[in-house]
Amino acid sequence: MRKQINNMLKLLNIILAVLLSWQSYTAMADNSLNxxxxxxxxxxxxxxxxxxxxxxxxxxxxxxxxxxxxxxxxxxxxxxxxxxxxxxxxxxxxxxxxxxxxxxxxxxxxxxxxxxxxxxxxxxxxxxxxxxxxxxxxxxxxGNATTSTAFHNNVTAEANPIPVSDTNSSHQIENIVPIQANPHGADNVSTTDEPTLAKLLKTPPEDLNRRHQHILITHPITIVIDPGHGGEDPGAHGQGGTLEKNVTLAIARRVAAKLNAINNVHALLTRNDDVFIPLAERVNKARRWDADLFVSIHADAYITPDAHGSSVFTLSEHGASSAAARWLAKSENEADLVGGVNVGVKDRDLAKTLLDLSQTATNNDSRHLAHNVLDQLSEICQLHHDGVEQAGFAVLKAPDIPSILVETAFISNPEEEKRLTDVNYQDHLASAIVSGIQHYFASNPATARAKLAKQP
Ligand SMILES: [Zn+2]
Missing domain, CATH: 2.60.40.3500 (Immunoglobulin-like)
Structure with missing residues (x-):
């Protein structure tokens, strides 16, 4: 009996040794850097x-x-x-x-x-x-986090995308058009390609801009503009090779520059480079910077190329307003999977605040902001839906900051993809978003953040 047990133990030792050496062999086996x-x-x-x-x-x-x-x-x-x-x-x-x-x-x-x-x-x-x-x-x-905030005060800095080597060309970075803020408040709109663009626009952009010049913002406001995706996460792809992350950055920079040209408005970008920022970190940045509003910029995609038009979303934690909205929120929330987040680091602060604060006041303001932006977008382009939609977007979850997500157009629609890369069209989209924000403040001067601060 004892001999049998000894033999069994020997056999187990051999199996264990083989397994261990196999494990170290596979660990040392040739891998390659694709x-x-x-x-x-x-x-x-x-x-x-x-x-x-x-x-x-x-x-x-x-x-x-x-x-x-x-x-x-x-x-x-x-x-x-x-x-x-x-x-x-x-x-x-x-x-x-x-x-x-x-x-x-x-x-x-x-x-x-x-x-x-x-x-x-x-x-x-x-x-x-x-x-x-x-x-x-x-x-x-x-090691010292202060540099980042200082940098974000300058939204006109140029991006520095550096592709190294990639066998998959769909991940290559396109050129991003940097823009300069205009201290005099007028938009820098180049006139090239204007005739084609004029046909696309329902209201000439000069009229739109002139019409909203009278709206004054009377107290200091911080607005965080969030260019969707970035770095490892390209977002949606257009058939012509346009990447959502580049379009969102180009439009967001224009929105921020136009906002910074308005008295009392301070606009900051969650990213000003081709870099991936996790969804929760985008929300954290807005909260660290005491944002009064948060506007996330995206470009929509759908399986059929004929889907078209702009949409504006607010957060819904209890079901989406449509199946398409639910599908879209799910695909936008997958940014963290593609972009690559260290799941070992959990954000306890944000989870705690979400439990502590009622989101009702913020949700009302978010919807009000969304309606204003959608109204202004309807002046320059077709809408995907007539009304504001809701879905569970992770990036809209700041409990105390009115937040909206703008799907500027469908990058999966070849016609809209072309428009999204047109710098004039980007500029008109930015003007419409800025006009929507101005209208929101004109009709709603006390923000949810101020209301929450007044609560005992
Ligand atoms: Zn997106």
């Missing part, structure tokens, strides 16, 4: 390694000088990695000054990052989703 994407920004810099198998890695910091060392196991250096080094070593990254790599020991590739300042590095792995295979994500956050 693509490396690099998103430097003032918020944080992100490097994404995409591979057919999960990457086994370790990371540690060194001082004097400040460095971050990343060991990637079982992957070979390739031209994409050299390309990444070249981009970083060119000097455009706010947080990383240099990057080099070498084989450290057999099958271990060591990356050494030299850092400009104190940083908070985080790393996490993502399962395949959408067009992406396995991803290892390195996020280099500033």
């Amino acid at each position: 693509a490396i994407r690099y998103w430097p920004s003032i918020d944080y810099s992100r490097i994404t390694f995409e591979s057919p198998q999960p990457i086994d890695y370790s990371m540690f910091s060194l001082d004097h000088p400040k460095r971050l060392v990343i060991d990637l196991k079982g992957v070979q250096a390739n031209s994409a990695l050299q390309n990444l080094c070249d981009k970083i070593n060119a000097g455009g990254d706010p947080w990383i000054s240099k990057l080099r790599f070498a084989t450290n020991r057999p099958k271990v590739l060591r990356l050494v990052m030299e850092l400009r300042d104190d940083v908070k590095p985080t790393s996490f792995s993502l399962q395949p989703v959408g067009d992406y295979a396995y991803r290892l994500v390195m996020d280099i956050y500033p």
Whole structure:
């Protein structure tokens, strides 16, 4: 009997040894770097390694000088990695000054990052989703968070999108047209292509702008404009290759610049780069900046190319206003999956505030704002629906800030995709959104935030 048990134990040991060596073999087996994407920004810099198998890695910091060392196991250096080094070593990254790599020991590739300042590095792995295979994500956050807010006060800074190497061309970044705020309040509208555009517009834009010049905002207001998607998350794709993230940033910059040209209005952007910002962080930024309003800018997509028109949404926590609205909110909320969020970090503050505060006052103001913006959009383009719609968009969940989400047009409709990339049309959409906000304040001077502050 004892001999039988001994034999059994020996067999178990052998099985265990085989399993362990198989595990370490698979961990060390050749993996490859399909693509490396690099998103430097003032918020944080992100490097994404995409591979057919999960990457086994370790990371540690060194001082004097400040460095971050990343060991990637079982992957070979390739031209994409050299390309990444070249981009970083060119000097455009706010947080990383240099990057080099070498084989450290057999099958271990060591990356050494030299850092400009104190940083908070985080790393996490993502399962395949959408067009992406396995991803290892390195996020280099500033150790001192004040820089980011200071930067966001300047909405005219240029974006700095730097594609490194990507086998999938749909993830390549398009050029983003930067704009300058006009201190004199007039819109900079180029006249090129105006005849074609005039045909598309129900009301000539000059009339629209002139009509709303009399609306004054009498007390200081902070408005946060949120360009949807960004970085790893391209949002919806048009048939012509337009990415939602680029259109939303271009329109949002125009909205912010026009708002900043109005007395008493201070507009801030949740992102001013081609960078992914998680949905909850967009809401957190608005709350940190004491926003009076939050406007998220998107471009809609549907399976059939004929869907068209603008829509404006407010939050509904109890069912969507239509099946299409529910479908849209679900796809917009998937931004975090595609963009890549470190799920280990949960935002306890936001969850607590949601429980503490009644959202009723905010919801009424959100609907009022949405109606005003939809009215103004109806002056320049067709609406997808006549009324304001509701659905459970994660980005609209600030409990104390009236929040709306504008689907400017359908990027999946070839005609509307063309318009969305037209800088004049972007400008007219921005003017309509700004007019809607002005009308909202003209008819509703006390915001929900002020009302909540007055509560005992
Ligand atoms: Zn979107």
